[in-house]
Amino acid sequence: MANVTLRSVRKTYPGGFEAIKGVDVDVGDGQFCVLVGPSGCGKSTLLRMVAGLETVTGGEIDIGGRIVNQVEPADRDIAMVFQNYALYPHMSVYNNMAYGLRNRGMAEAEIKSRVEEAARVLELSPMLERKPRQLSGGQRQRVAMGRAIVRQPKVFLFDEPLSNLDAKLRIAMRVEIRKLQRRLNTTSIYVTHDQLEAMTLADILVVMNGGQVEQVGNPLAIYEKPATTFVASFIGAPPMNLMSTRPEEIKSQLGGSASDVGILGIRPEDFVITDQTPAGGVALPLTVEAIERVGAETFVYGSREQEEQRVAATPGELPPGEIIVRIPGTEAPAIGAKIRVAAVRNKLHLFSADGRKRLEA
Amino acid sequence: MQKQAIFQSKLLPYALVAPQLAIVLIFFYWPALQAVIQSFLLQDAFGLSTSFVWFENYLELMKDRAYFEAIVRTFFFSFAIAVSSLSFALLLAVMADKPLRGVMLYRTLLIWPYAVAPPVVGVLWIFMLHPSLGVLSRYLRGLGVDWNPLLDGDQAAALIILAAAWKQISYNFLFFLAGLQSIPRSVLEAAAIDGARPMRRFWTVTFPLLSPTIFFLLVVNIVYAFFDTFGIIDTMTRGGPGKSTETLVYKVYSDGLLGGNLGSSAAQSVILMIMVIVLTGIQFRFVERKVTY
Numbered sequence: 001m002a003n004v005t006l007r008s009v010r011k012t013y014p015g016g017f018e019a020i021k022g023v024d025v026d027v028g029d030g031q032f033c034v035l036v037g038p039s040g041c042g043k044s045t046l047l048r049m050v051a052g053l054e055t056v057t058g059g060e061i062d063i064g065g066r067i068v069n070q071v072e073p074a075d076r077d078i079a080m081v082f083q084n085y086a087l088y089p090h091m092s093v094y095n096n097m098a099y100g101l102r103n104r105g106m107a108e109a110e111i112k113s114r115v116e117e118a119a120r121v122l123e124l125s126p127m128l129e130r131k132p133r134q135l136s137g138g139q140r141q142r143v144a145m146g147r148a149i150v151r152q153p154k155v156f157l158f159d160e161p162l163s164n165l166d167a168k169l170r171i172a173m174r175v176e177i178r179k180l181q182r183r184l185n186t187t188s189i190y191v192t193h194d195q196l197e198a199m200t201l202a203d204i205l206v207v208m209n210g211g212q213v214e215q216v217g218n219p220l221a222i223y224e225k226p227a228t229t230f231v232a233s234f235i236g237a238p239p240m241n242l243m244s245t246r247p248e249e250i251k252s253q254l255g256g257s258a259s260d261v262g263i264l265g266i267r268p269e270d271f272v273i274t275d276q277t278p279a280g281g282v283a284l285p286l287t288v289e290a291i292e293r294v295g296a297e298t299f300v301y302g303s304r305e306q307e308e309q310r311v312a313a314t315p316g317e318l319p320p321g322e323i324i325v326r327i328p329g330t331e332a333p334a335i336g337a338k339i340r341v342a343a344v345r346n347k348l349h350l351f352s353a354d355g356r357k358r359l360e361a
Numbered sequence: 362m363q364k365q366a367i368f369q370s371k372l373l374p375y376a377l378v379a380p381q382l383a384i385v386l387i388f389f390y391w392p393a394l395q396a397v398i399q400s401f402l403l404q405d406a407f408g409l410s411t412s413f414v415w416f417e418n419y420l421e422l423m424k425d426r427a428y429f430e431a432i433v434r435t436f437f438f439s440f441a442i443a444v445s446s447l448s449f450a451l452l453l454a455v456m457a458d459k460p461l462r463g464v465m466l467y468r469t470l471l472i473w474p475y476a477v478a479p480p481v482v483g484v485l486w487i488f489m490l491h492p493s494l495g496v497l498s499r500y501l502r503g504l505g506v507d508w509n510p511l512l513d514g515d516q517a518a519a520l521i522i523l524a525a526a527w528k529q530i531s532y533n534f535l536f537f538l539a540g541l542q543s544i545p546r547s548v549l550e551a552a553a554i555d556g557a558r559p560m561r562r563f564w565t566v567t568f569p570l571l572s573p574t575i576f577f578l579l580v581v582n583i584v585y586a587f588f589d590t591f592g593i594i595d596t597m598t599r600g601g602p603g604k605s606t607e608t609l610v611y612k613v614y615s616d617g618l619l620g621g622n623l624g625s626s627a628a629q630s631v632i633l634m635i636m637v638i639v640l641t642g643i644q645f646r647f648v649e650r651k652v653t654y
Contacts, residue, residue, distance in 0.1 A: 074556040086547035100555030
């Protein structure tokens with residue numbers, strides 16, 4: 001049971017490279033915090049700093065009311081699940097889970113009951129005597145989880161624990177992790193680059209980019225009101241359509257309040273194919289370039305007829321002029337057809353020209 | 362992709378391997394065969410007559426107390442050299458594995474002794490530890506040690522072990538360093554989070570994961586101590602004083618070339634050959650299967 005608070009945490013490597021440029025995050029007791037961002041954004045470094053595996057060069061890390069900057073990993077009362085699981089290859093599943101408890105001098109009977117309980121929860125009971133190399137990827141992942149939960153630590157740290165699993169298992173384990181965390185009610189910090197994992201797991205979502213926090217908050221709130229174009233394009237799949245606009249164009253369509261708008265964002269699902277222009281909304285004429293039918297929904301890729309200029313480069317960005325429209329079902333216009341799509345006023349996301357600021361019209 | 366090379370002529374591949382085969386046959390198999398034949402022969406002291414005696418040379422050896430002592434001595438030397446060289450090399454490798462300033466220089470310097478030829482190693486240590494010339498001998502005597510490896514057999518043995526182990530440290534160091542670097546960092550990090558202090562981490566995680574390397578090096582070091590210490594022994598003690606540093610390999614040399622007993626010497630080298638075949642067999646068997654932890 002503990003809060004984890006990061007106060008202007010920084011990490012500068014000896015070469016001068018600034019991996020973390022001042023991060024403030026507050027994870028409440030029992031909350032599930034997900035750090036998400038593209039590779040190289042510093043999310044794993046930040047997690048390793050919380051674990052004590054990387055030194056902190058600025059700011060404070062507070063676990064359960066104690067500043068742990070100088071505390072050894074062993075004494076932080078945390079447990080970590082690694083991306084490659086980091087199981088001890090020469091130890092049986094039982095000993096892998098018991099190792100941390102033995103190091104702390106726990107009685108063998110207590111160790112046995114804890115390991116057996118964890119094995120039961122994780123359905124590992126028949127495999128306790130096996131070595132890690134005799135297990136499948138999913139079983140190894142569960143052993144890594146077991147090793148963390150038997151310790152009953154204050155905080156769980158997860159470093160992309162599901163990225164080595166196949167898609168189906170990943171979804172199953174994602175649900176398992178969430179259920180387990182809810183039941184144990186242990187504060188957790190989870191690093192991933194997968195926005196879907198981030199959305200589904202998080203109580204608090206921290207979107208990171210370039211060593212900085214872009215936005216912190218409830219996942220749905222972030223989805224509905226992304227603070228920057230980076231967040232807008234990173235959270236949500238397929239990504240939000242971002243279009244650069246000329247002020248006068250916006251002004252004429254949206255009214256006078258939006259004079260410094262540079263970028264207009266519309267999520268694929270917020271478009272409807274229609275000939276009408278909703279009041280205060282926008283309409284775009286498109287030529288259909290490609291169709292993707294995934295069953296329950298269909299993605300229509302269209303090109304805008306007049307493209308003025310492209311938006312600042314952000315991950316997940318569409319090629320200039322390409323717009324994705326998401327429509328339910330499998331009915332779709334033919335490739336090459338000219339269609340008109342429109343979005344209503346309250347589904348428009350407006351950003352400053354540099355994409356760093358969200359504007360509320 | 363075809364892995365097999367295709368030759369136009371049927372003779373070309375044989376021509377290409379011929380030089381290598383010739384070297385192996387002329388310099389390895391031919392002398393080995395000679396030794397086997399020789400071991401069944403008995404020559405008189407002047408080399409004038411030779412008779413075929415079947416296994417008599419071997420039977421004589423089995424009855425020879427000096428030979429038995431040489432076997433025990435060789436095993437003791439091998440054990441002492443392997444253990445001291447391996448443990449010291451492991452210590453150095455663990456220290457060199459830490460990300461320290463100038464670590465590349467440190468690592469490179471540690472590899473150098475391997476390039477020194479065994480007789481030169483012998484000479485170096487003799488210079489340092491010779492009873493009347495040696496720098497270190499002075500200090501030893503200053504400490505009250507009655508140091509004279511030319512007269513004291515145990516001290517001579519210690520000297521051989523020291524020099525032979527020192528020579529092998531570099532080789533062991535290289536393998537240990539590679540072994541240490543192949544242990545995933547995250548496993549050690551997991552152990553650190555699991556509350557294992559550095560010493561415990563070493564003995565419960567690093568050491569077991571190094572066991573394949575340790576086993577491989579143990580065999581290599583035993584083979585080394587059996588055979589490659591000849592140069593060191595010959596320059597330092599010539600098997601003496603008495604027979605206190607006469608190992609099996611040195612005995613082959615001294616009985617055959619110095620003592621003129623070619624039949625017995627050949628029988629001894631055949632026995633050594635069998636030992637090295639067994640050791641290599643063990644090594645291949647385990648290296649290929651990988652020692653399971």
